Amino acid sequence: MQIFPQTGAREFPQQQMHTDFLVAGGGLAGLCAALAAARDGLKVVLVQDRPVLGGNASSEVRLWANGATSHMGNNNRWAREGGIMGEIMEENLYRNKEGNPVMFDLVLLDMARSEPNLTLLLNTALFEVETEGRKIIRVKGFNAINETFYNISATQFCDATGDGVLGHLAGAEYRVGAEDPGEFGEKMAPGDNFGHKLGHSIYFYTKKGGAPVDFVPPSFALQNIEEIPRYTRLTSTLNGCDLWWLEWGGRLDTVHDSEEIKWELWKIVWGVWDHIKNSGQFPEAACMTIEWVGAIPGKRESRRFVGDHILCQQDIIEQRDHYDAVAYGGWSIDLHPADGVYSKHDGCRQFHSKGTYTIPYRSLYSRSLENLFLTGRLISASHVAFGSARVMCTCGLLGEVAGRAAALCHRGQLNAPQLAEKNRIGALQQHLQQTGCYIPRQWLEDPAQGAQVSVSSELLLRELAASGEWTSLDARMALLLPLKAGETLPVMHFTLRSTSPQPLKVSLLGSARVGNFTADTPLDACEIQVSGQGEYTVKFTHQSPRDEYLFIAFESNKQVDIALSGKLLPGIMTVFNSLNARVAKHTRQIADGDYGVDEFDFWLPRRHPNQILPALRCQPALRCYAAGHLLNGRLRPEQQTNAWVPDLNDPAPSVCWHWETPQKIQTLTLIFDNDFDNAMESVQMGHALAVTPHCVTHYRLWADDELLAEVTGNRHSVCEHSVPSGRSVRRIRLDIVSTAGGVPALYSLNLR
Incomplete structure (x- = not known):
């Protein structure tokens, strides 16, 4: 007591x-x-x-x-x-x-x-x-x-x-708030009609049960759904977290007026749910209920502090590389109208750059305080x-x-x-x-501290055998392949079929900017006549002036099918000139005004487990997984695959780094492949695989002849290991035991 x-x-x-x-x-x-x-x-x-x-x-x-x-x-x-x-x-x-x-x-x-x-x-x-x-x-x-x-x-x-x-x-x-267009010359800088700040959103979950559920709206719910100009987009099948455009508050002080904004958003959410449940327009919602509504809003914008560099539109669209680049972005410039859900504007105005842009360190500290x-x-x-x-x-x-x-x-x-x-x-x-942080168009200097490297085998891209599966060329489809400076692509043989004679144009496309994956530069083209089923030859004469990825692009022809392989390879991908409605309105970025942005086609991959590669033969074989990649300081595909991959028939893949004199090493960091193209959204969407196929899940790491570490159940691309204090080594060996089902790939061994 x-x-x-x-x-x-x-x-x-x-x-x-x-x-x-x-x-x-x-x-x-x-x-x-x-x-x-x-x-x-x-x-x-x-x-x-x-x-x-x-x-x-x-x-x-x-x-x-x-x-x-x-x-x-x-x-x-x-x-x-x-x-x-x-x-x-x-x-x-x-x-x-x-x-x-x-x-x-x-x-x-x-x-x-x-x-x-x-x-x-x-x-x-x-x-x-x-x-x-x-x-x-x-x-x-x-x-x-x-x-x-x-x-x-x-x-x-x-x-x-x-x-x-x-x-x-x-x-x-x-x-x-927003700068005037003249301060930085930003053509996307919004005027008063669009508004100068982004608002907040509150999300909600719905659940469908086995019996009808009544809903009585609270007194503060929105009474007239037509106050929301885009209300006709509402459906009972949308999860409330898809309704990011239920946004409001950009005209207010988004810090000190947050409680007022929250209550308005609750009004909107419950008014939307009342419309779905009680308007009679959505009979399929009879058995649905709201399972969760956010108690606090998701906030987009408030204060932005001033450093020694203010990142601006041109930094993004022009992909400016700063001397102090330490990070990168790649989301579109995504601006929302300040009136949010009540605005007559679209819910967002999104424009993408042609590739990733870098962010300078000078934007990451205050110029007011040391x-x-x-x-x-x-x-x-x-x-x-x-x-x-x-x-x-x-x-x-x-x-x-x-x-x-x-x-x-x-x-x-x-x-x-x-x-x-x-x-x-x-x-x-x-x-x-x-430590595994990739910075576009930069590289790590001498990651293995002067080591020589030897490998048990190396995969050469000679053939991807047909699996018996086919896909129609009902949309433009391209194979992304790396090519080294001074080389030409091998002669490629694809298996195609059609029920009637069909012309098929195949183009070779490149990216104007080094390291980009925007197919904005025509390099070569050929046309083949597809008749029946058979192997057809594609040959280009383009000699690359630099290391780069190229697009072997098949024009759409729904009368033609292409044979698929059962294999997927790291750093090689099939993409489609297609649309992802979450981030774009068309298969091509179109500027509907003078916003200072580029127009270009989107070339998008499919998600796991729906990725595909076409069956093909290359003459001669394309060498794109050399052991030397492990020493070039590039941590993922960019201009080249930058990966070492063992031969498909190698029963015990291994890599050895060795030095003429013993080396004092504190930390070993391995950079494996865990599909850096996979968005891995954290919640809501769900994913088919817990670990992407090429990830090395079981490996052994040896320092000279002593086992330094044996790792099972790995699911990470960056794996760091400490070397016992005071230890000097002349040889490091990595033995790859198993993967998550795909071909293993390794980018680097970084030593400190």
């Missing part, structure tokens, strides 16, 4: 903490920042004002995380985010391919709690920041659940709160550029950059802007790639 007598007043307890790195905000950006810094040796405190991690990706909001892959709906091949963000998506796919948001919460919480250098404070809101000169020195937070105040001092800070709570309280410079890193959707970007960089997997990738940068600054006694200097930034770029 405890008895507390009356007193004049009482106080909540206070806890004093000190750490190397404080991260405010536990969305994907903040979690990745905290994990990266902790893994690099910093003591980290992650302060999150919600009971779970993930932000808009959590079970509280339930929006699927996506990034540069853009639902596999643009031309950004093999663009899924690497590093910790990739690890999260791969782990979630393995544990939660059904897309349960509660299980995604569990994945994130498990990763945070498993990191010994990370202290996690959930349900804790920051309310005060103390600065000295141009530095933050301390923050205060309050947890209403355990009634505890926290006073936390740190050397470095990262704002990943989405609204920029930390930077705002610290007095850092920021912007709200020790404040920025990540997530509050980085230094214009409103237009924010429309692309705001998506969650891009934010997560940026979080890892901030965390790794903080660790480098800590070791070098640097402030955040000093790391941006041209003689210093390379250390961050190399470290990111060593």
Whole structure:
């Protein structure tokens, strides 16, 4: 029994903490920042004002995380985010391919709690920041659940709160709303009619039962569904999370008016459900009920802080490569009308670049404060550029950059802007790639520290035998193949059939920009006459001036079928000139005004398990999986496959790295293939496979003749192993035992 007598007043307890790195905000950006810094040796405190991690990706909001892959709906091949963000998506796919948001919460919480250098404070809101000169020195937070105040001092800070709570309280410079078109020359900069901010959305789940369910709307539900100009798009079959366009609030203060926005969104959601249930237009909804409605809105836009570079439209559309490029994006510039669901505009205006664009480190710290890193959707970007960089997997990738940068600054006694200097930034770029973070059009210098490499075998692309399956050429279809500089494609033989003589044009297409996968450059063409079933020859004379991917594109002819192979290969893909309605309105990007964007065709793959490759023979064989790729510092397909793949008949694939003199090695990082083209959306959509076929699931790693590690059940593309302290080795050997069903592929062994 405890008895507390009356007193004049009482106080909540206070806890004093000190750490190397404080991260405010536990969305994907903040979690990745905290994990990266902790893994690099910093003591980290992650302060999150919600009971779970993930932000808009959590079970509280339930929006699927996506990034540069853009639902596999643009031309950004093999663009899924690497590093910790990739690890999260791969782990979630393995544990939660059904897309349960509660299980995604569990994945994130498990990763945070498993990191010994990370202290996690959930349900804790920051309310005060103390600065000295141009530095933050301390923050205060309050947890209403355990009634505890926290006073936390740190050397470095990262704002990943989405609204920029930390930077705002610290007095850092920021912007709200859209810039005028003239400031950066952005032709997509919106006017007042479209509006200057994106609003919030609230999502909901429906469930169908075995008996009719009545619905009585609340008094605050929307009464007149025709107030929503797009209401005719509503159907009973749409999951409420597909209705992202039930959005509102862009005309208001999206921070301080959030409660008002929430109530309006609840009004909209319940009005929509009343329409579906009680209008009589959807009799199939009689047995349906709402199973869940979000209690907090998913927020898109509020404060954007100012760094030494403001990312703008031209950075994205022109794919500008910055000297301090440390990350990348690839989602469309995706702007929504400020009036949201009540607007007469379409729900979004989306324009894609022709490939991925890079994001400079100078956009990831505040120019007002020396020790404040920025990540997530509050980085230094214009409103237009924010429309692309705001998506969650891009934010997560940026979080890892901030965390790794903080660790480098800590070791070098640097402030955040000093790391941006041209003689210093390379250390961050190399470290990111060593740990599995791909940066477009960059490469890792000498990943294996001067090793020679030998392999048990090498796959040569001679033949993909016919499986007996066929597909109609009822849409334009292309085979993506890599070609080295100075070479021509081999003569290719495809098996085709038709019931009547048919002409079939086959084109050779390339990308104007190196590293892109947009077929915007005609290079050669031929026409074959298909009559009956047989093997037909395709030959091109184009000699490539550079390493590049080329499209062998078959024009559509529904009277012609092409034979398929039963094999899939890493870094080789079939794509179709088709449409993904989630991210585009046509099979070609069309600019319906002068927006400063390009027009081009979309060439899209199919998702697992529906990917295909045509049966073919190559004369001579195409060498695209050489062992030398393991030393070129490229971490995924770009210009070449950049992978080593063993021969299909190799019973015991292995790779050996060896040095003339013993090497002191601390860490070995293997980069395997786990299909960097697979979007792996975190929740809602669900996926067919828990691990993609080419992933190496069982392997042994040897240091000289001693077994360093045997791994079973692997589901990750990036696998890091430590070497016992003080150990020197002359030889590292990797034995591949099994995969998830496909051909194994390895990109690199990175040594530190």
